Amino acid sequence: MATVTKGKGAAKKAANAPFPKGVSQPAIRALASAGYAHIDQLAGVSEKHLATLHGMGPKALRIIGETLKEQGKSFSK
Numbered sequence: 001m002a003t004v005t006k007g008k009g010a011a012k013k014a015a016n017a018p019f020p021k022g023v024s025q026p027a028i029r030a031l032a033s034a035g036y037a038h039i040d041q042l043a044g045v046s047e048k049h050l051a052t053l054h055g056m057g058p059k060a061l062r063i064i065g066e067t068l069k070e071q072g073k074s075f076s077k
Contacts, residue, residue, distance in 0.1 A: 024060055027053075030055030039071075
C-alpha cells in the first residue's frame with residue numbers, strides 16, 4: 001500500500017483554503033448556499049445569523065470565530 005505524504009504544497013493549499021480545517025462539509029455547504037465562499041466574507045456577519053443556517057453547528061461557529069480572531073476580525077455584535 002502506498003504512503004501519501006503531504007509536502008509544502010499541501011500546507012500552502014490549506015492556508016489558502018476558503019474555510020478553516022475542521023469546518024464540516026455540511027457547514028461549508030450551508031455557507032456556500034448563503035453566498036459565502038471564503039472566511040473573509042464572514043467578518044462582520046452576525047454569529048446568530050450564521051447559526052440559523054441549516055448545517056451550521058456550534059463546532060463550525062467556534063472554529064470560524066477563532067480563525068477570525070486570529071486574523072484580527074470578528075463576527076458582528
